[in-house]
Amino acid sequence: MYTTSTAFLEALGEAGVRYAFANLGSDHPGLIEAYAAARAEGTAHRFPELIICPHESVAMSAAQGYAQVTGQPQAVIVHVDCGTQNVGGMLHNAAKARVPVLLFAGASPATQDGELPGSRNEFIHWIQDVHDQRGIVRGYTKYDNEIRTGHNVKTLVRRALQIATSAPAGPVYLVGAREVMEQPLEPAPAAPAGFAATAPTALAADVVHRIAGALAGARDPLVVTSYLGQRPDAVPELVRLCELLAVPVLESMPMYVNFPADHPLHVGYQWNTRAQNPVLAEADVVLVLGSDVPWIPTSNRPARDARIFVVDVDPLKEQMPLWHVPAEVFAQADPGTAVRQLADRVAGLPVDADAVAARRERAAAEHRRLAAELAERERPGEVITPEYLVACVREAVDADTLVLSEAITNFQVVNEHLRRTVPGSLLSSGGGSLGWYAGAAIGAKLAAPDRLVVSLVGDGTYLFGVPSSAYWVANRYQAPSLTVVIDNQGWKAPKMSTLGVHPHGVAAANDDFNVSFAPGADLPGIAAAAGGVVGQTVTDPAELPIALKAAVDLVRAGRGVVLAVRVPGV
The missing domain is CATH 3.40.50.970 (Thiamin diphosphate (ThDP)-binding fold, Pyr/PP domains)
Known part of the structure; x- marks a missing residue:
């Protein structure tokens, strides 16, 4: 019927x-x-x-x-x-x-x-x-x-x-x-034509002229972006724009690869930073290109006289009751289309070649400084640190690996030490409800069955993902992935939030935050019981690279793996 x-x-x-x-x-x-x-x-x-x-x-x-x-x-x-x-x-x-x-x-x-x-x-x-x-x-x-x-x-x-x-x-x-x-029907023909999504919106010509002129005439321009890379084809256009004028790029709470991490104009990432970002502070023109939270104004913001331009598919954030960026232009446009328009316009403008060259060298110097600082943090020690862990993951995967990041208090560590360069090779949930990784890894693997899928998550996030359900689904539908749990045996995020408001309070003085997961659970064992995955807990820094290589080999052979890696506790 x-x-x-x-x-x-x-x-x-x-x-x-x-x-x-x-x-x-x-x-x-x-x-x-x-x-x-x-x-x-x-x-x-x-x-x-x-x-x-x-x-x-x-x-x-x-x-x-x-x-x-x-x-x-x-x-x-x-x-x-x-x-x-x-x-x-x-x-x-x-x-x-x-x-x-x-x-x-x-x-x-x-x-x-x-x-x-x-x-x-x-x-x-x-x-x-x-x-x-x-x-x-x-x-x-x-x-x-x-x-x-x-x-x-x-x-x-x-x-x-x-x-x-x-x-x-x-x-x-x-x-x-x-x-x-249950209503009986005669077989229904397909819906009539005419249900295509709306075409990508572009910037008006006068807005293109205004923003391009501001960037070309700036002393220290800066692009801040979070999700331009949702469309991978937009990333090369941003690279083209920035190379024309030597404009540095700062990724703020990024969900995707928005700019190649190894590019000399890439000047870092920011999440819940407690200090002023020097590049943001020095900028005289800031182009916010696809970002919900380009900075957190209580601790980190542009100079008061900086010219700010917002280009976004949703420039006024109508679903956010409290939101404001002091911009002189708010333009609604598809970021990928807009950046291509701006690059085409800038290419035809006269620029001060010496100023561009000097700016290029300043950005490259900042890029090299950050890279050296990050490399120092990755050195192995007596315990596994998140920085060392992510660096080991970086060495274990290839550029095409699809990485899902839901590491919460280690979001910035993941971005900084993975150093992803290929558009479309990094995803985050985009929201604040934990556990996205578990189902998202299944969907990502079904969408790209030939790619290695790796999730980097905290132990709290791991449990929010309902692993008893997720790994059963992954096993049944042959969607294996590697989950690396950054296991600090508790909820670090509430502790950091409390310290941000009460740095000298009673909770801080007594180390009493109610965030410990003691006594610890066998996190990989949950997935192993539910979905037949290989589970392992790693505590020795020397064993980590070996365990990761073995895990990657198993996943490529069609077996799911959960690797819990113990880092210093909360």
């Missing part, structure tokens, strides 16, 4: 959705029957492949990881209000990272006396009937709607995906009551 559920799954397939990451429930008999019928008929290829996820957060982060690698939105199917709430933290990440995902949830049946197929027949249907299920996610989605009839379900799906993929991209949410999803 052809139903709304059949048409819904067909619509996803027709739109190019490759996977539906699902946690099924009592609201999904129509979908389950549609998949079973398609498999029996040999026509399941017209639907997205179903990836069963025992926990919803793994499903959502897997869809995000796939979309981050490919740019193509995937579907997530969850169970009424409860499943919707279980994706909450990962939905936050997809929203903040501006990643397209279509989230679908059933709804409790709308009838209770057998009036329609799918009417209520389980006690849970009354308990899970809530006043505003769509309201649960409305603060994190670009669009939400209810499927009320199967006759236009394909149009709703295509519209939702069009909104999800149009800049600024983000998640969308559809719900459908069980009776509607």
